[in-house]
Structures are given as C-alpha cells and as structure tokens.
Amino acid sequence: MPLICTYYLNPKERPGFMLDRKFNKVFKNEDPLAYHSKIRRYEPTPLISLSRLAKSLEIKELYVKDESRRFRQHNFKTLGASFAIHKFLEANPGKHTFCTATDGNHGRSVAWAAKMKRQKAVIFIPVNTALSRIKNIKKQRGKVIIVDGDYDAAVLRAREEAEKNGYILIQDTSWEGYTEIPTLIAAGYKTMMMELDELLHTSKEPLIDFVFLQSGVGTWASSVVAYYRNKYPRNMPKIITVEPMESDSLLESIRQKGLSKTKGSQQTLMSGLNCGTPSYLAWKILKDGVDLFLAIPDDYAIKAMQNLYFPFKNDRQIFAGESGAAGLGGLTALAFDESLEKVKKEIGLNRQSRVLIFNTEGVTNPEMFEELIIRETEV
Ligand SMILES: Cc1ncc(COP(=O)(O)O)c(C=O)c1O
Known part of the structure; x- marks a missing residue:
C-alpha cells in the first residue's frame, strides 16, 4: 500500500x-x-x-x-526544563515540588533539572508510556504517576494536582492564562x-x-x-x-x-x-x-x-x-x-x-x- x-x-x-x-x-x-x-x-x-x-x-x-x-x-528537552526551573528558583528561592505531564522526554528533563537543584519532581504520564521511559524518569528521582488516558489527560491531571498540592507546574505547553x-x-x-x-x-x-x-x-x-x-x-x-x-x-x-x-x-x-x-x-x-x-x-x-x-x-x-x-x-x-x-x-x-x-x-x-x-x- x-x-x-x-x-x-x-x-x-x-x-x-x-x-x-x-x-x-x-x-x-x-x-x-x-x-x-x-x-x-x-x-x-x-x-x-x-x-x-x-x-x-x-x-x-x-x-x-x-x-x-x-x-x-x-x-533536547533538558534545555527548556532546566532554564524554566532555574528562572523560577531565582525569583522564588526555597524548597518546591515541580510537576509536569509528559510523553517521556520532558518529564525526564524536569526530574533531572529538579534533582540538580535539590528539589522534588512529580511526573504524570499517559498509561501507555514505554517502561524504559518511566525508568529514565525514576533514575532522576522523579515520582511517577500513571494517568489512565492520553497526553492531554495527563496534562489536565498535572494541572489539577499542581493546584491542589501547591506544586509548581513546569509544562511545555500553554493555554490561556498559563504562558x-x-x-x-x-x-x-x-x-x-x-x-x-x-x-x-x-x-x-x-x-x-x-x-x-x-x-x-x-x-x-x-x-x-x-x-x-x-x-x-x-x-x-x-x-x-x-x-x-x-x-x-x-x-x-x-x-x-x-x-x-x-x-x-x-x-x-x-x-x-x-x-x-x-x-x-x-x-x-x-x-x-x-x-x-x-x-x-x-x-x-x-x-x-x-x-x-x-x-x-x-x-x-x-x-x-x-x-x-x-x-x-x-x-x-x-x-x-x-x-x-x-x-x-x-x-x-x-x-x-x-x-x-x-x-x-x-x-x-x-x-x-x-x-x-x-x-x-x-x-
Ligand atoms: C524528541 C522530541 N522531538 C521533538 C519534540 C517536539 O517538541 P514540542 O512538543 O515542543 O513540539 C518532542 C516533544 O516531546 C520530543 O520529545
């Protein structure tokens, strides 16, 4: 075909x-x-x-x-996640928990950047994410939460959890009011x-x-x-x-x-x-x-x-x-x-x-x- x-x-x-x-x-x-x-x-x-x-x-x-x-x-996603976390911490020093939704690379990068700054990271991933991608996030000490749905569903969950728990959302996509x-x-x-x-x-x-x-x-x-x-x-x-x-x-x-x-x-x-x-x-x-x-x-x-x-x-x-x-x-x-x-x-x-x-x-x-x-x- x-x-x-x-x-x-x-x-x-x-x-x-x-x-x-x-x-x-x-x-x-x-x-x-x-x-x-x-x-x-x-x-x-x-x-x-x-x-x-x-x-x-x-x-x-x-x-x-x-x-x-x-x-x-x-x-390459390391470049974006690390810079956003660095700028956030410059303006808001202290201990924070950063979170994001990911198909793999961005979440791994947020966990890596948070670890580098001695901060915590919680990463929301769609249910069908490959095991090796989950392992890569865990290697960077990221806490992984599996969401029963696709990427959009994981983003929604990360937004909700950030609001509920005071996590700092480091999301690589934007919507009205989140830019x-x-x-x-x-x-x-x-x-x-x-x-x-x-x-x-x-x-x-x-x-x-x-x-x-x-x-x-x-x-x-x-x-x-x-x-x-x-x-x-x-x-x-x-x-x-x-x-x-x-x-x-x-x-x-x-x-x-x-x-x-x-x-x-x-x-x-x-x-x-x-x-x-x-x-x-x-x-x-x-x-x-x-x-x-x-x-x-x-x-x-x-x-x-x-x-x-x-x-x-x-x-x-x-x-x-x-x-x-x-x-x-x-x-x-x-x-x-x-x-x-x-x-x-x-x-x-x-x-x-x-x-x-x-x-x-x-x-x-x-x-x-x-x-x-x-x-x-x-x-
Ligand atoms: C390897 C790779 N290339 C390109 C992209 C596309 O980046 P964006 O989602 O900003 O379009 C991604 C996103 O995760 C990615 O993992």
Missing part, C-alpha cells in the same frame, strides 16, 4: 506575521546559553554535514544538529540556536534554505521560528513542521484556522510528538511562521532512523529515536512521495537546497530502537 502524507502550504504572503510581543521580549532578552554552559557536562552539541545522504535525497546540503547526547539525557513558564521553556531551547550562531549562522545570510522541525505541541518549533524571525527577518529560511499522520494537531489547526485537536487515532510510534492539541502560545507564532505543515506516516520516521544509523559511505553515524528522526522523515517524504511532487516544487525544494534538521533525541527507548532499525518499511 503506498504511503500517503498530508500537508497544508501556507500562502507566501503573510503580512500578519509578528511574534507575540510579550513572548518575544522574554525570548530576546534571556541568555540561556550563559546558564546552560555552567552546568556540569555542558558541551555544545555537534553540527554534522551528511553529504552522501544529501545526494540520495537530491538536495545540495544536509546539516544535522545532533542533540542525542545533550547532558547525557539524550534529548509564563512555557515562554521560559521556549527561551531555554534557544541555547541550541545560540550554538548554531557559532557553527552555521555566522554571517548575514543563514546559509540554509529549509529547516525541518518535528512537532508535538509546537513549543520547540515556536522557539526556532522566533530565533530565525529575530535573526534573519528579511531572509528567513523556509520552515517545515513535521507531525505524525495520526497526531497532526498543527495541521488540523491550520486547516480549521484556530487551535484544534487532532482527528487522528493518536496511534503512532513517534511518542514524543503524540500530543493531542498544540500549545496556545506556540500556535500564535506557528500559524504565520510556518511555510509548510506536513504530516507523515511512521514508516518515514523509521526509514530516517535507519538512514542515520546505517550511514551512506563516509557520512557519520547518528543515533536517533523515532521522534528525533522525524524531521528527516519529513524530508525523506518530500524526496520520495509522488503525491508531494507538486508541493515540493511550489516550496522550491530541489538540488540546490541546503537543509537543516535536528536530531532531537537519541536512544531513549532501547528496546524499540533495536527493533526499528531493522524493521522493513514501505519507503
């Missing part, structure tokens, strides 16, 4: 594209790199050029910012981009044409869009968000012209991206900041994991989890899916294109990883 992707191409002219003022004031002024670089084991994550894989995808250049070893927690902490989380993610200031974006031209961003609630994508909008207001690279077909809430929201829940089954291997509804704050930025909203079946993400793990000729090997590889999955779909030929042309992805992707997680679920890197795909 052929793999089918779905998409929405935003109109070229989007005169309304402005960053939310309150958000951008914080985003621009904060220097998360100054904080992160003082943490033990801080190292900028590498930028890797994969020229052979680029050739096979019929593009000029492919760069991967590889977050797979960030702070030995194997995912301060998510803004700090998005500001924390900026460290990744500040590292790129030294590695890639050293001149007045971004030197890339496309950025692929795998998205769950969209907070990370909104941070990257804000960075480019501030740094290259007139020559921003084109932004493509990539979501699982069955959990495509950004795509659904742009179609409905307002924040909407996915109509998909939410059955996807890309568990980090399996969030029912976008972040209220991120959506304000992404609705105009994204050029192409793309949703892909799982097989493209699996193929991307395999292409990173079994490198082409002299390319470097990269360890990527299902969600981490999804950006490359989106690029792979645009390269090979015949039904995307028209949109590929319209957006201008071709043999001259220079593309940046991010591997946002390494091996966070080893059993799944072992199985997926050898699984047959339809791609």
Whole structure:
C-alpha cells in the first residue's frame, strides 16, 4: 500500500506575521546559553554535514544538529526544563515540588533539572508510556504517576494536582492564562540556536534554505521560528513542521484556522510528538511562521532512523529515536512521495537546497530502537 502524507502550504504572503510581543521580549532578552554552559557536562552539541545522504535525497546540503547526547539525557528537552526551573528558583528561592505531564522526554528533563537543584519532581504520564521511559524518569528521582488516558489527560491531571498540592507546574505547553513558564521553556531551547550562531549562522545570510522541525505541541518549533524571525527577518529560511499522520494537531489547526485537536487515532510510534492539541502560545507564532505543515506516516520516521544509523559511505553515524528522526522523515517524504511532487516544487525544494534538521533525541527507548532499525518499511 503506498504511503500517503498530508500537508497544508501556507500562502507566501503573510503580512500578519509578528511574534507575540510579550513572548518575544522574554525570548530576546534571556541568555540561556550563559546558564546552560555552567552546568556540569555542558558541551555544545555537534553540527554534522551528511553529504552522501544529501545526494540520495537530491538536495545540495544536509546539516544535522545532533542533540542525542545533550547532558547525557539524550534529548533536547533538558534545555527548556532546566532554564524554566532555574528562572523560577531565582525569583522564588526555597524548597518546591515541580510537576509536569509528559510523553517521556520532558518529564525526564524536569526530574533531572529538579534533582540538580535539590528539589522534588512529580511526573504524570499517559498509561501507555514505554517502561524504559518511566525508568529514565525514576533514575532522576522523579515520582511517577500513571494517568489512565492520553497526553492531554495527563496534562489536565498535572494541572489539577499542581493546584491542589501547591506544586509548581513546569509544562511545555500553554493555554490561556498559563504562558509564563512555557515562554521560559521556549527561551531555554534557544541555547541550541545560540550554538548554531557559532557553527552555521555566522554571517548575514543563514546559509540554509529549509529547516525541518518535528512537532508535538509546537513549543520547540515556536522557539526556532522566533530565533530565525529575530535573526534573519528579511531572509528567513523556509520552515517545515513535521507531525505524525495520526497526531497532526498543527495541521488540523491550520486547516480549521484556530487551535484544534487532532482527528487522528493518536496511534503512532513517534511518542514524543503524540500530543493531542498544540500549545496556545506556540500556535500564535506557528500559524504565520510556518511555510509548510506536513504530516507523515511512521514508516518515514523509521526509514530516517535507519538512514542515520546505517550511514551512506563516509557520512557519520547518528543515533536517533523515532521522534528525533522525524524531521528527516519529513524530508525523506518530500524526496520520495509522488503525491508531494507538486508541493515540493511550489516550496522550491530541489538540488540546490541546503537543509537543516535536528536530531532531537537519541536512544531513549532501547528496546524499540533495536527493533526499528531493522524493521522493513514501505519507503
Ligand atoms: C524528541 C522530541 N522531538 C521533538 C519534540 C517536539 O517538541 P514540542 O512538543 O515542543 O513540539 C518532542 C516533544 O516531546 C520530543 O520529545
């Protein structure tokens, strides 16, 4: 059966594209790199050029910012959680219990950041979360509470428990009235981009044409869009968000012209991206900041994991989890899916294109990883 992707191409002219003022004031002024670089084991994550894989995808250049070893927690979410907790404690010193809901990576990161500051963490997880993800949270001394429901249900429970028990909610999504902490989380993610200031974006031209961003609630994508909008207001690279077909809430929201829940089954291997509804704050930025909203079946993400793990000729090997590889999955779909030929042309992805992707997680679920890197795909 052929793999089918779905998409929405935003109109070229989007005169309304402005960053939310309150958000951008914080985003621009904060220097998360100054904080992160003082943490033990801080190292900028590498930028890797994969020229052979680029050739096979019929593009000029492919760069991967590889977050797979960030702070030995194997995912980029450490940057947001640690910065938000640090800023909160700066303003409110003392002992606190931090809580959050998570599909895995964010909860592990909140527990890690709380432990580093000698604070407590309570993490709410959806009932079908993989055992290895629960273990990763427990290793960081996080108390795990299993919620009988999906990611949205876990968020609701974390909100209720925070209110009831006086926990400090460090949630990486936002809703009306809850924007301060998510803004700090998005500001924390900026460290990744500040590292790129030294590695890639050293001149007045971004030197890339496309950025692929795998998205769950969209907070990370909104941070990257804000960075480019501030740094290259007139020559921003084109932004493509990539979501699982069955959990495509950004795509659904742009179609409905307002924040909407996915109509998909939410059955996807890309568990980090399996969030029912976008972040209220991120959506304000992404609705105009994204050029192409793309949703892909799982097989493209699996193929991307395999292409990173079994490198082409002299390319470097990269360890990527299902969600981490999804950006490359989106690029792979645009390269090979015949039904995307028209949109590929319209957006201008071709043999001259220079593309940046991010591997946002390494091996966070080893059993799944072992199985997926050898699984047959339809791609
Ligand atoms: C590995 C990975 N990549 C990307 C994302 C997407 O981030 P966001 O939910 O902010 O869109 C997540 C979210 O958990 C993730 O775990």
